[in-house]
Amino acid sequence: MEMRPIRAAAVLDAGHPCLDCAVRLLAICGILSSEELRMFKASGATVRRAAGEAIFFEGDPAAHVYNLTSGVLRLSKLLPDGRRQIAGFLFPGDFLGITMEDEHAFTAEAITPSTLCQFPRARFDGFVDTHPHLERRLYAIAAHELAAARQQVVLLGRKTAAERVASFLLILDARRISSCSDEEPDGDITLPMSRADIADYLGLRIETISRELSALKASRLIRLTTTQTIRFVDRERLMELAEG
Amino acid sequence: MEMRPIRAAAVLDAGHPCLDCAVRLLAICGILSSEELRMFKASGATVRRAAGEAIFFEGDPAAHVYNLTSGVLRLSKLLPDGRRQIAGFLFPGDFLGITMEDEHAFTAEAITPSTLCQFPRARFDGFVDTHPHLERRLYAIAAHELAAARQQVVLLGRKTAAERVASFLLILDARRISSCSDEEPDGDITLPMSRADIADYLGLRIETISRELSALKASRLIRLTTTQTIRFVDRERLMELAEG
DNA sequence: CGACGGATTGAAGCACCTCAACGGGAGTGG
DNA sequence: CCACTCCCGTTGAGGTGCTTCAATCCGTCG
Numbered sequence: 001m002e003m004r005p006i007r008a009a010a011v012l013d014a015g016h017p018c019l020d021c022a023v024r025l026l027a028i029c030g031i032l033s034s035e036e037l038r039m040f041k042a043s044g045a046t047v048r049r050a051a052g053e054a055i056f057f058e059g060d061p062a063a064h065v066y067n068l069t070s071g072v073l074r075l076s077k078l079l080p081d082g083r084r085q086i087a088g089f090l091f092p093g094d095f096l097g098i099t100m101e102d103e104h105a106f107t108a109e110a111i112t113p114s115t116l117c118q119f120p121r122a123r124f125d126g127f128v129d130t131h132p133h134l135e136r137r138l139y140a141i142a143a144h145e146l147a148a149a150r151q152q153v154v155l156l157g158r159k160t161a162a163e164r165v166a167s168f169l170l171i172l173d174a175r176r177i178s179s180c181s182d183e184e185p186d187g188d189i190t191l192p193m194s195r196a197d198i199a200d201y202l203g204l205r206i207e208t209i210s211r212e213l214s215a216l217k218a219s220r221l222i223r224l225t226t227t228q229t230i231r232f233v234d235r236e237r238l239m240e241l242a243e244g
Numbered sequence: 245m246e247m248r249p250i251r252a253a254a255v256l257d258a259g260h261p262c263l264d265c266a267v268r269l270l271a272i273c274g275i276l277s278s279e280e281l282r283m284f285k286a287s288g289a290t291v292r293r294a295a296g297e298a299i300f301f302e303g304d305p306a307a308h309v310y311n312l313t314s315g316v317l318r319l320s321k322l323l324p325d326g327r328r329q330i331a332g333f334l335f336p337g338d339f340l341g342i343t344m345e346d347e348h349a350f351t352a353e354a355i356t357p358s359t360l361c362q363f364p365r366a367r368f369d370g371f372v373d374t375h376p377h378l379e380r381r382l383y384a385i386a387a388h389e390l391a392a393a394r395q396q397v398v399l400l401g402r403k404t405a406a407e408r409v410a411s412f413l414l415i416l417d418a419r420r421i422s423s424c425s426d427e428e429p430d431g432d433i434t435l436p437m438s439r440a441d442i443a444d445y446l447g448l449r450i451e452t453i454s455r456e457l458s459a460l461k462a463s464r465l466i467r468l469t470t471t472q473t474i475r476f477v478d479r480e481r482l483m484e485l486a487e488g
Numbered sequence: 489c490g491a492c493g494g495a496t497t498g499a500a501g502c503a504c505c506t507c508a509a510c511g512g513g514a515g516t517g518g
Numbered sequence: 519c520c521a522c523t524c525c526c527g528t529t530g531a532g533g534t535g536c537t538t539c540a541a542t543c544c545g546t547c548g
Contacts, residue, residue, distance in 0.1 A: 077398050079488035085401040087394045100387045105394065132376045139379060142386035143344045149393035150331045150349065154321050156400035157329040157447030161504065195527060203401030205505060210528050227513090227527065244323035405536065439495065449537060454496050471495065471545085 016041070026093030027067045029117075031137050043123045049110040055096070057107045064118050065097030071114025072192040075106040076200065086201040088148065089193065091175055095141050097121070111193050156203045159244060164202040165212040166242040169222065169230060188231045260285070270337030271311045273361075275381050287367045293354040299340070301351045308362050309341030315358025316436040319350045320444065330445040332392065333437065335419055339385050341365070355437050400447045403488060408446040409456040410486040413466065413474060432475045 016034065018041050024030050032040055047066075049055060055066065058077055073090040087106055090096060096108060096116070128134045155167055173189050191198070195206045202209070213230075216222045221238050223231045232238060260278065262285050268274050276284055291310075293299060299310065302321055317334040331350055334340060340352060340360070363371075372378045399411055417433050435442070439450045446453070457474075460466045465482050467475045476482060 075394075077394075079398075079402060081488055083402045083488060085398040087397050098387050098390060100384055101391070105391060132379065135376065135379045135383060139383045139386060140344055142383060142390055143342050146342060146386055146390045146393060147345070147349060149390060149397060150319075152397050153331050153393060153400060154323075154329040156397060157444075158323060158327045200401075206527080207506085207529085208504060211504095214528075244325055244327060450495080451497085451538085452536060455536095458496075 021069060023067075023069050023093035027069075028095050028134070028137055028141065029067065031133055032131075036131065040127060043119055043127065045118045047116050047118050049114045049116070051110055051112050053110050055108040055110065055116065056104050058104055060104050062097065062099050062102060062104050063121055065095070065121055065124050066116040066118050068092055068094045068096060069115045069117060072111040073108050073114060074111055074193065074197055074201075075108055077106050084200045085203070086197060088145075088152070089175075089197075089201070095138075098138075098142050098145065111197065161202075161204055161208050162212050162215065163242055163244055164204065165198075165209065165216065166221075166238050168198065168202055169232075170239060170242050173232070188225055188229050191228045191230065265313060267311075267313050267337035271313075272339050272378070272381055272385065273311065275377055276375075280375065284371060285361075287371065288361045288363045291360050291362045293358045293360070295354055295356050297354050299352040299354065299360065300348050302348055304348050306341065306343050306346060306348050307365055309339070309365055309368050310360040310362050312336055312338045312340060313359045313361060316355040317352050317358060318355055318437065318441055318445075319352055321350050328444045329447070330441060332389075332396070333419075333441075333445070339382075342382075342386050342389065355441065405446075405448055405452050406456050406459065407486055407488055408448065409442075409453060409460065410465075410482050412442065412446055413476075414483060414486050417476070432469055432473050435472045435474065 016038060018024060018029060018037050019034060021027070021029070029037060029040065047055075049071070055073065056062075056064075068090050070092050073094075073096070074086050075088045075090065076084055076086045078084050089111070090108075099105065128138065155164055159167065169189070172191065176189050193201075195209050199206045199209050213222075213224065216238075217224055221232075221234045221241070223233055225231055260282060262268060262273060262281050263278060265271070265273070273281060273284065291299075293315070299317065300306075300308075312334050314336050317338075317340070318330050319332045319334065320328055320330045322328050333355070334352075343349065372382065399408055403411065413433070416435065420433050437445075439453045443450045443453050457466075457468065460482075461468055465476075465478045465485070467477055469475055
């Protein structure tokens with residue numbers, strides 16, 4: 001969440017699909033020269049998932065790493081009795097598969113139809129070994145995700161329902177800007193996920209999300225264009241609310 | 245939290261204080277040869293803090309990185325109205341200072357009298373640049389902390405008070421084993437932090453911590469030797485409770 | 489011994505949850 | 519093209535888990 005894009009200068013070249021990749025400069029590949037990119041791509045594959053389909057489940061062996069090129073994913077975990085917590089959403093350009101364990105701790109599922117670049121973990125690690133600047137980039141990504149996870153810890157541990165929803169909208173808005181979506185001309189933000197997903201991300205129930213959104217609307221902080229589209233009316237007050 | 249120690253073979257040598265460091269094999273230095281260690285140490289300093297003193301505050305420029313050699317720290321954040329959330333506890337061997345930002349996002353304070361190795365960030369980064377295996381180690385540390393933070397997200401988002409307290413005791417116990425404390429002969433675990441710290445870590449109130457500990461004691465899952473010392477009576481059931 | 493701060497226990501309150509009914513947009517079939 | 523249905527979202531009423539407020543206990547230190 002909220003990870004700022006890390007842009008990197010890269011020598012552009014023609015004749016290779018990765019060079020035209022819309023998210024290349026955001027993604028981990030952005031740091032590679034076109035020569036390196038060619039070698040990198042050689043070990044990768046493209047996978048597609050329809051909305052609702054999983055990329056992997058918690059407990060699955062962590063055999064691959066991925067880079068999301070289009071679509072939105074959720075990272076979730078189930079408790080034995082069915083309670084679900086979403087640890088984060090992934091947007092185009094995001095890297096998927098940071099772990100030191102043999103098994104994935106979270107399930108990754110597509111919220112919208114999605115496309116990913118898939119790399120076998122072993123081969124990816126080997127490539128990283130021979131390209132130290134990739135290692136550094138990976139560290140930077142992990143550090144950003146850690147900061148985002150800790151921010152979510154503060155949200156879940158100490159914020160009220162209203163504060164959580166306000167924070168969520170602002171986080172989503174920050175991601176929208178960095179995720180280079182060329183739609184939404186004048187400041188409308190799209191919620192690609194359902195109320196259930198938002199609830200499981202914020203540690204609340206669906207009904208509470210609905211009520212808090214209605215309350216924000218009633219106090220003229222936001223407007224609900226459609227159920228999935230929101231416009232900020234008073235961003236200042238929204239930020240005040242979000243910080244407690 | 246809960247980060248497993250990453251042990252690394254290292255050539256031991258005499259005549260350098262770092263080589264005798266009790267936490268060396270746990271810490272980031274464990275990966276260095278004695279030759280590298282000498283260069284590394286040259287840029288570091290030793291700092292001590294009494295219980296309650298801060299190493300840095302949120303918002304301070306992130307000028308240094310640290311390695312904790314003795315004591316226990318807490319990482320916390322305050323909301324404007326005084327609500328506090330603790331994002332994690334640090335034990336001997338832990339690395340402190342993972343961030344890509346210019347400012348610290350959390351306050352670091354000593355819970356017990358503590359000793360740290362301090363390195364200027366710029367010089368540390370330079371040293372890492374010339375030692376790729378250190379970069380890899382840093383990535384591993386960040387990945388472990390990310391896993392721990394996400395586990396805390398699940399705890400805060402979806403677990404009940406009883407489940408949170410049970411989880412906390414098990415996490416603390418896992419850390420005790422890895423943090424090479426030679427005390428506690430027969431399975432007693434020490435709580436170095438106050439009830440207030442536990443509460444702010446688990447997103448609960450002091451009174452709730454107290455009540456849940458009493459309840460665990462009443463159901464014969466634990467025994468409270470002293471306020472700060474706990475013994476597991478039925479670890480199996482405690483683990484079942486912790487997972488929901 | 490007396491005082492102080494942290495911990496425990498009790499009683500009442502509130503934020504969010506649970507249960508339930510209703511509404512509306514999208515897809516389907518007549 | 520409309521009626522039907524299904525699913526998701528919204529709204530309302532009542533319940534509950536944790537909090538809040540308050541009193542007491544207890545270990546430590548002067």
